[in-house]
Amino acid sequence: MKKMIMVFVISMFTIFAFTPANAGNGPGPAPNSGDGIPDGSGYPSPPSPGPGGN
Structure with a gap:
């Protein structure tokens, strides 16, 4: 028991x-940053209004 x-x-x-x-x-x-520095480009972004979009 002790063991x-x-x-x-x-x-x-x-x-x-x-x-x-x-x-x-x-x-x-x-x-997809490639260099180990997080750039946030691999994360989904919400749709932005205006010309250009995402």
Whole structure:
């Protein structure tokens, strides 16, 4: 029983230790930026009024 408790505690510690690292991962740059600098061109934009549009 004591061994099972230790395995549980160690596994919970390991899981919770990696949670902040995973939470910090964002979606990344726009898919078509190419240089790793997000430029927003890969995201959908709402229709704009006036000449030219999108």
